[in-house]
Amino acid sequence: MPVLTSDDMCPVCKMIRYLNKDMEFLINPECYHSMCSNCVNRLFNDGPNQCPYAGCHKTLRRKGFRSAFFGDLTVEREVDIRRRVAAVFNRVEDDFETLRDYNNYLQMVEDLTFDLVSGTDARRHDAEATLQQWEASHKAEIERNRKAGRDADEMTRRRVNAEREAARQRRVDALREAEDEKVERARSREAELDSLAQGAAPGGGDGQRVQLKRPGPAAGSSLASASFSSASGALADVGRLSIRGLKEKRKPAAAEGPYDPFGGMDFVPSRYRVREGLDHPWLNKYRLDRSYATGGYTFNEYTHRAMFEAFAGLGVFVDDEKEVGIGLSAREVATIGAGIAAVGDRMELD
Amino acid sequence: MTMDLVEQMNEQEKRKYVKGKKLGEGTYANVYLGHARHDAGVLVAIKKIKVQKEYKDGLAPDAVRELKHLQELLGHPNIISLLSVFSSKDQNLNLVLEYLPLGDLEMLIRDVDRVRYGTADMKAWMGMLTRAVWFCHDNFVLHRDIKPNNLLIAANGEVKLADFGLARSFADPGTRMTANVITRWYRPPELLFGARHYSGAVDIWSVGLVFAELVLRAPFLPGNTEVDQINLICRQIGTPTEDNWPGVTQLKEYTVPSEVVPVWGKDAYMSRFGGAGSDGVDLLVRTLALDPKNRITAREMLEHRWWRTDPRPTRNEDLPRKSAGGEEKAAVDLSRRNGVVDDGARGTKVARKLDFGAAR
Numbered sequence: 001m002p003v004l005t006s007d008d009m010c011p012v013c014k015m016i017r018y019l020n021k022d023m024e025f026l027i028n029p030e031c032y033h034s035m036c037s038n039c040v041n042r043l044f045n046d047g048p049n050q051c052p053y054a055g056c057h058k059t060l061r062r063k064g065f066r067s068a069f070f071g072d073l074t075v076e077r078e079v080d081i082r083r084r085v086a087a088v089f090n091r092v093e094d095d096f097e098t099l100r101d102y103n104n105y106l107q108m109v110e111d112l113t114f115d116l117v118s119g120t121d122a123r124r125h126d127a128e129a130t131l132q133q134w135e136a137s138h139k140a141e142i143e144r145n146r147k148a149g150r151d152a153d154e155m156t157r158r159r160v161n162a163e164r165e166a167a168r169q170r171r172v173d174a175l176r177e178a179e180d181e182k183v184e185r186a187r188s189r190e191a192e193l194d195s196l197a198q199g200a201a202p203g204g205g206d207g208q209r210v211q212l213k214r215p216g217p218a219a220g221s222s223l224a225s226a227s228f229s230s231a232s233g234a235l236a237d238v239g240r241l242s243i244r245g246l247k248e249k250r251k252p253a254a255a256e257g258p259y260d261p262f263g264g265m266d267f268v269p270s271r272y273r274v275r276e277g278l279d280h281p282w283l284n285k286y287r288l289d290r291s292y293a294t295g296g297y298t299f300n301e302y303t304h305r306a307m308f309e310a311f312a313g314l315g316v317f318v319d320d321e322k323e324v325g326i327g328l329s330a331r332e333v334a335t336i337g338a339g340i341a342a343v344g345d346r347m348e349l350d
Numbered sequence: 351m352t353m354d355l356v357e358q359m360n361e362q363e364k365r366k367y368v369k370g371k372k373l374g375e376g377t378y379a380n381v382y383l384g385h386a387r388h389d390a391g392v393l394v395a396i397k398k399i400k401v402q403k404e405y406k407d408g409l410a411p412d413a414v415r416e417l418k419h420l421q422e423l424l425g426h427p428n429i430i431s432l433l434s435v436f437s438s439k440d441q442n443l444n445l446v447l448e449y450l451p452l453g454d455l456e457m458l459i460r461d462v463d464r465v466r467y468g469t470a471d472m473k474a475w476m477g478m479l480t481r482a483v484w485f486c487h488d489n490f491v492l493h494r495d496i497k498p499n500n501l502l503i504a505a506n507g508e509v510k511l512a513d514f515g516l517a518r519s520f521a522d523p524g525t526r527m528t529a530n531v532i533t534r535w536y537r538p539p540e541l542l543f544g545a546r547h548y549s550g551a552v553d554i555w556s557v558g559l560v561f562a563e564l565v566l567r568a569p570f571l572p573g574n575t576e577v578d579q580i581n582l583i584c585r586q587i588g589t590p591t592e593d594n595w596p597g598v599t600q601l602k603e604y605t606v607p608s609e610v611v612p613v614w615g616k617d618a619y620m621s622r623f624g625g626a627g628s629d630g631v632d633l634l635v636r637t638l639a640l641d642p643k644n645r646i647t648a649r650e651m652l653e654h655r656w657w658r659t660d661p662r663p664t665r666n667e668d669l670p671r672k673s674a675g676g677e678e679k680a681a682v683d684l685s686r687r688n689g690v691v692d693d694g695a696r697g698t699k700v701a702r703k704l705d706f707g708a709a710r
Binding site (some may be wrong): 098099101245261263278282283286290292293295296298301304305308350 | 389390391477485490511520521522523545550561595600615631641642658
């Protein structure tokens with residue numbers, strides 16, 4: 001004896017498919033308990049009634065019943081919930097400043113959906129409240145996003161149609177061209193035969209034949225240009241598509257002062273002052289060497305650097321600036337610096 | 351497995367970034383797109399220095415130079431920032447640099463058909479370049495390879511000086527520096543004549559030639575060889591002689607064409623570089639002084655009146671830019687060997703290979 005599955009027997013009236021070939025199961029998204037259409041008619045014809053399942057106290061209406069799309073009713077339920085959540089949280093990536101924000105948003109939505117789908121009662125309750133509150137407080141925004149989404153869909157549809165139309169046009173053109181060419185070839189052949197019959201030299205036909213070869217590549221190029229123009233058209237469409245929903249560009253309205261060629265920086269040493277004409281016997285030896293002056297070497301720069309290096313590091317406390325730059329901590333900088341200094345002596349030579 | 355402290359720190363630093371697809375490959379380094387592990391929105395360029403055969407027992411000098419000077423020059427908006435350094439397997443050195451997606455200045459200069467810019471834009475770019483050079487020099491670093499394709503453009507339009515593979519700090523008296531630096535077209539006469547003691551003036555000459563290139567939209571002095579380069583300088587700017595540059599004839603490789611051209615005055619430049627305006631040409635002439643002692647310094651450049659006269663430099667967000675192809679180009683720029691003209695796009699004659707082993 002064949003096993004009766006839930007597909008074959010109504011769990012409410014125990015009617016089996018064998019007796020009623022047209023039996024159809026309906027569910028109500030209030031509780032997702034399935035029953036046959038006869039039961040629905042019988043129980044809910046006279047207005048709202050309690051779900052006939054034992055222990056289920058949901059009040060159902062006939063209007064809410066529909067046939068399930070998925071065989072598995074848990075899937076059906078999840079899809080319904082997701083549809084509902086997606087209708088409320090209908091932001092797109094463009095609404096967000098950064099990808100990270102968008103991902104955080106998606107994560108939040110997914111958490112909420114999960115709570116609704118398979119959370120405990122308390123969590124489901126919370127999620128439900130959040131959802132409703134959000135929906136209530138952001139009604140206008142949601143409506144606007146939905147409209148934008150519809151527009152985008154419409155745009156995509158139109159673009160796809162345009163592309164298809166362009167492709168069809170191209171095919172038609174190519175066919176017609178081939179046809180024309182064939183006719184042309186036949187005609188020229190006839191002309192040639194005629195001229196031969198009239199006793200003219202066949203040399204005259206040569207130019208014509210050469211000319212006849214041309215339509216091939218020409219057709220190709222026209223095809224290419226057609227496809228190019230349609231492609232660029234599509235591109236323009238895409239461009240328009242992506243503009244939608246962009247954040248408004250906030251121009252800094254700050255009144256600008258005069259242009260500062262130094263970019264707001266100045267490196268005047270605070271701990272010492274370099275006087276011009278600093279003298280040192282050791283330096284004078286090189287000062288007399290003409291090749292320094294000729295090459296543009298400036299001793300001034302050297303004294304500046306010597307002073308800078310003498311004072312560098314004074315008043316710097318490594319603990320105070322643990323973070324130097326973006327990725328390097330002070331300690332690492334020191335390590336790398338030491339490593340380089342070890343190699344550095346040799347590199348200084350050139 | 352236990353690791354010593356240094357290895358642990360390295361591992362920790364390495365874990366902060368996720369290496370993505372390869373953006374470009376060069377003889378000297380590969381460049382990868384990457385992002386910070388904690389936030390996929392923070393993009394970085396990871397420059398992985400290749401192990402070079404000539405330098406078995408240590409790092410390649412370019413890598414050392416780049417690392418050493420970039421970490422000293424942190425924090426200026428017009429210098430590419432080094433975010434981190436770590437070594438990956440086989441002791442490969444990885445530099446984490448900020449990601450500059452909009453290509454370089456050369457792309458904008460070359461794309462005559464699609465990119466148009468005016469005096470205000472040039473002023474903004476030159477301002478950023480000059481500030482970068484000023485910052486380098488004030489921190490006693492010579493860049494020694496300034497050229498348009500080492501000037502990368504950040505997403506906000508800011509120009510950033512990159513590629514410190516030839517940089518060094520100012521030399522002490524008594525140390526000799528190599529004269530074989532700076533890509534030929536941007537190399538100043540004192541280096542072409544083999545001077546071994548020079549200063550920031552060499553970078554200023556390059557800045558001047560970048561400026562000229564911005565106006566002309568073509569390299570101003572594209573010499574095919576070093577001799578050709580000297581000839582071009584003599585013809586376009588003037589012949590260096592004892593009169594305009596005392597002591598020049600004593601330089602080791604001093605050779606000039608027999609026909610002496612007097613140094614051109616400002617009027618001669620006006621016809622070709624009028625696009626920069628009278629004050630702009632004045633600044634250009636000062637950067638292209640033959641005698642490095644008379645050449646303007648970066649600080650003096652910034653004090654020049656050109657910046658204060660109309661038109662006002664364009665704001666970064668309004669600068670002309672190119673959206674397509676920046677990614678690959680930036681990667682090429684980062685992975686190129688230093689001091690060499692790009693073969694493909696700019697003629698096959700390249701500067702002679704820099705051989706630091708021989709120069710030592």
